[in-house]
Amino acid sequence: MIARALALVLSLVLLAPVASAQGFAGLGTDAGEGFTRPERGQPLVFPRDHGPHPDYRIEWWYLTATLTGEDGRAYGIQWTLFRSALEPRRTTGWDSPQIWMGHAALTTPGRHFVAERLARDGIGQAGVTAEPFKAWIDDWRMTGTSGTADALDRVRLTARGVEFSYDLDLAAEGPLVAQGDEGYSVKSASGQASWYYSQPFYRVSGTLELPDGPVRVTGQAWLDREWSSQPLDPDQTGWDWISLVFDDGARLMGFRLRDRSGGGYTSGTWIAPDGTPTPLAPNALRFTPLRIARVAGRDVPVDWRIELPGRALDVTLTALNDAAWMATLTPYWEGPVAITGSHAGRGYLEMTGYDP
């Protein structure tokens, strides 16, 4: 998902020392030293690729869900596990140079709950296994529960913060979708790329625990899996990212990369109701901020106009809660949106790089 933006920020947090440390104790000066780079033409293999790729610098399991409670109210949740490697290897014990980071959020029209967890690799506190599929950090879990089909077809998802928790069952109603060229997703004109696939067809049911008590919910979820070794271009200052689920069953993933010169670059994928992906031409998708809100001391555009002329798409995105701010080590905005206009539906919006 949006994570591409976040991942870059994350990579800056955890890996920038490599670049800024100026030759500390044999740390490489080349950000990509020893790490594998994505190469076009290597097909994704499942269930292997559901698991971690420690030879890549960054990786995530990124899930968002738009939900409706028995009370009729709209909710949204986020569950993300990031892996960040200091070195392209894994071992047991504290020496394993891999770091895990979890973000969980629960958004209601009036509140936005955030929790963040960090953990070392190699001691069992956090990790991912492909077979059987398990991704966890502390007591947060994303566990495959399907016996026969793809490991990600049936998933149980839990997370807990100081004031909230959730426990959801996810069932896929469509196939995995490879983004880009069979999963090889180009990220910039200079050739930076990642491996990227999604499961955008989850149907969700479960329970949210809020300070006022439990709420039973149903809805839809979208999982992104992505891994790469290459940081973004230093000129790029942030991203606006959307994952939209339309009432007619189609999906749209799109993003806009903002750079210092004030320009932008947009791309994305149109996903038909049967899961057939169509990559969008560069800048075919148009992003226009409609309303700026003051969030956490920053000016953040929380309502958007999204246009895709080729699909006769012209919609307005309205944030469920303006204050969906992720006050984590690397802060960003992420929350559910309602879609109105030429198409109706619900989705998620992520925005990074809005500095105070």
Place this chain on the structure above:
Amino acid sequence: MTGAALSALWGHWRRHPGQSLTLVLGLALATALWSGVQAINAEARASYDRAAAALGQNDLDTLGASDGRLFDQSAYVDLRRAGWLVSPALEGRLRVGERSVTLRGLDPLTAPLAANPVDLSDPGDLAPFLRGEVGYLHPETLATLDPTLLPLRVAPALRLPLGVLIVDIGAAQRLLDQPGRVSHLLVWPNQPRGLPALDAVAPDLVRRAPQARADVASLTDSFHLNLTAFGFLAFAVGLFIVHSAIGLAFEQRRTTFRTLRALGLPAGRLVGLLAAEVTLLALLAGGIGLGLGALVAALLLPDVAATLRGLYGAEVTGALTLRPAWALAGLGLALAGAFAAAAQGLWRVLRLPVLAPAQPRAWLRASDRGLVVQAAMAALLLILAGIIALTATGLIAAFVLLACLLLGAALALPPLLSGLLALAARRTRSVLGQWVLADTRQQVPGLGLALMALMLALAANIGVGTMVSSFRMTFTGWLDQRLASEFYVTGRTQDEADAIRALLAPQALAVLPIWRAAQPLAGAPGEVYAVADHPTYRDNWPLLRAGPQVWDRVADGTGLLINEQLWRRSGLQLGDRLDLPGWSAPVVGVYSDYGNPKGQVMLSPDRFTALYPDAPRLGMAVRIAPEAIPALRAAISDRFGLPDALMIDQAAVKRFSLGVFERTFAVSGALNVLTLGVAGFALLTSFLTLAAMRLPQLAPIWALGLTRARLARIELARAAILAALTALYALPVGLAMAWTLLAVVNVEAFGWRLPMFLFPGQWAVLGALALGAALLAAVWPVRRLARTPPADLLKVFAHDR
């Protein structure tokens, strides 16, 4: 009018620069000693606070094994995977060349903010720390270590406590050779809702509130209370000087006051002006005193820091920082002291009848009634001291006892001297003798304060001197008993220790274990030691109380020994059972254990190993002929590369222990000398005061035919007699103080009671010092008297006021 009054009042100080100097210097000295002590205490407390804060222990609960041992980190992972927000820590000692530091391993990814060594938002810090390539250390500790001996690169960090090297938990496990082990878990203050109960996830761990670990401060409280008491004593003695100087200034200006009042200055305004004058002088003197105090503190602090490190293992910075708290307190005390000293004078000025004769009060013979009141107060205080000595417990009570004793004894001095002189006068036949005695008696009220100060200083010197010397005698004797083995070796790892033991066994008469484990005892930090069944202990160990077959009982594991500190603190008697985690046994003996603030238990090596299987067994005491030590040392050094600091012979341990001892009391000694100096100064100012006022009394005697030289000799003799009587009187007071220090304060502060020895030689020296000080103080006024032009003496009759 006010302006005129001001210039008249200030004129006095201009005309009497010596008196101004005395007043300012006296107050400055008093403030200096007190604020110096406060500065030392403040610095030490700040060090403890920083230690506690940086450990993340002031407000964080911890989880640990009930017996304080290391445990497997799987407990940590289990708790995290059950949702508990905890963070692992591993603590141990790391030797760096000749010194050692506390090595603390933490996980920066999960450590609560307060305890986190790494700023996660500063990416440059994290990766090298996680890799175990970088650790953090307070720069002052770093400066004491040889960086080439450190196992990793160390970055200085000011917010860390002294003596603690912070590294990644993985690095700590590697450096301490404890793979997969942790010593405790830090518990985040805010935990998620709906977690499973702690004992369901980690049944073997115990949750501890933060204060249970802040042990250093409580251990050292008594030491700081000692210092504070000394500071107050010094301040009290200093106040005597101020009192006499201010009193003199008021006496001498009585004519001025009367004139000003007669000219129409309201009494209220006069008092106001005088109060402003006192305030100004107090602030000036207080400021100077603070400067001197900082100097005193800076000079003493390294010794205090060394003492605290040697005695309590508490790390205190050796550098002084100016803290507003003690500076303000010092100024406040100077003000309060000056006003306390001036209160009587101000009160008299307020009530001064305008037309009253401006006769100096010193002329008036002290009324017997005043002395009776003073004597009654003294008796009351001494009785109170007796009651406290018999009934109260606790360190504060001990110091109240000391205060009552000293103040009561001081107040009793003038009435006692007066009575003695009256008694002597009745027995004297010679007219001159009778005059000398009567005249001396008349001076007692004027000299009283100075004599009281001298008496206090002498008593404090005798008291502290007796305590320190008694302690030293006991301590050296005890060291001889306790350090019976000739050579002490400590391995760096268990394997090395075992190998050294194997190497030593065939060459030595015996290789005895020195194994210890930390173990809370009677609610305070304590230690458990293993003691082998060997004549070394049977013959030498300093037992204070022993049951039958004490060593057999320890050897067969049916009894244990406790040290005096634990014995007094816990109230356990011989035969009572002491509970240790997983074992309990009767106490069969109590041994003295000077210089150690912690409770201690000794039990057989087998028991020890069973109870503390994880405790490193690295130390050994070797019985061997002293001449064989150098060869043995060389052999161990060659084979294991063991640094010299880990191989110590008996003489070196004794030297080190006595060094700690001497430093501990170096501060007391320095304060003692300063106090005596202040008292001598007080005496000098009093003699000067009296000499100036006594001219009218001496003039008639001179007129009767006594030469000025003879008068001067008589004056000297009088000073000597008064000093001698005071010194004589100070002796029992000082011994009573010594007894209180040895039998009450030491027991409360350190947990041990010492036998009292008497040192008449010291008394003689002190008596001579007192006599010398008195004579020295008298010489200057006496010289002035001897050289007083006869015309001045004649003027007395002409100016008869």
